[in-house]
Amino acid sequence: MLKDDTTAPSGVNSSIPVIDFSLFNSNPAECARQVLEASQNIGFFYLKNHGVPQDLIEEMFDASKSFFSQPVKVKAQRMIGPDNVGYSPMKSETLDPEHQKVGDLKEAFNLRKYSIDEETSAGYFSKGDKEIQYKVGQFFKGLNELSSKVMECFAIGLQVPESAGGRHYFEKCHVWEEDSGTTLRFLHYPSQPGDPNTPLAGSHTDYGSITLLMQKDIAGLEVQASRTHKDVPWVPAPVIPNTILVNIADHLQMWTNGLLKSTMHRVMYNPQQQKNSRYSIACFMHANNDMKLDPIPTPLITQEMRAEAVEFEEARHLNAGEYLTWRLNRSYNYDQPLEES
DSSP, X not given: OEEOSSOOOTTOOOEEXXXXXXHHHHOHHHXXXXXXXXXXXXXXXXXXXXXXXXXXXXXXHHHHHHHHTSOHHHHGGGBOOTXXXXXXXXXXXXXXXXXXXXXXXXXXXXXXXXXXXXXXXXXXXXXXXXXXXXXXXHHHHHHHHHHHHHHHHHHHHTTOOGXXXXXXXXXXXXXXXXXXXXXXXXXXXXXXXXXXXXXXXXXXXXXXXXXXXXXXXXXXXXXXXXXXXXXXXXXXXXXXXXXXXXXXXXXXXXXXXXXXXXXOEEXXXXXXXXXXXXXXXXXXXXXXXXXXXXXXXXXXXXXXXXXXOOTTGGGTTOBHHHHHHHHHHHHBOXXXXXXXX
């Protein structure tokens, strides 16, 4: 277990657990128990022995560094738009518009499932290297397979009845061949003097079911240890080699009426960034666009919980695709002027 050096209020978890995901094959019930416990306590957990080849992850980081090393005018030839595919420059996204004075101090390149074989998206990101483009697709699909296993753990832990699909309940919600907002995102936080009080990515929750995150070299991610106690310290999520960090996102909070919390997180300045860039890769897993976000069948959700689950009430009438569009429109400025680099 990784401990923060600050003290949280009684009953508030201030550590992010590391789960050995080889348990999924040897003891799925125990694996599901650990996943559910972490998800109820802090909403984040690391997976080791996750099955995604580390050499492939390293190749993806190399491809990311190669892409972001290009001049802004070159990267901007495939600008992001409402389809959530392409390049987003510095300050174009504001994840915490209520509190941020400027947009996030990061740049990113997004791929959607339908775009991984396109010359205008994955081909452009790989700078025309067909081998890298193919590996990006294999990487994306491998992360999708891992997420399916994690979602299976949730179904087991939530005790979804066999009559409703049991451990396979979430399969119908996340079909690779169906349209969804599932997004592979390459992120770059350029070196900068930095203000330790200014977030590089504002405080936010993620918009889908779960997020798989790979970090490299420089830390900076922080997690809010509680959604109830707003004054608790933020918990650092350090870089742990050969692990993938998983967090709960909004769909799961709505599906469980708050039993599982979509945890707030942010990226803050790290002193190492004064002379070095920070890179990360995130895979945002989303339900099929037409999937409703109503509570799932589980005995762990009581009628009282259903009545009290009001945090996402204004989005309850939306399906997964509509919800993503709603969230993106609140955070993006597609007309943000480019900053030269």
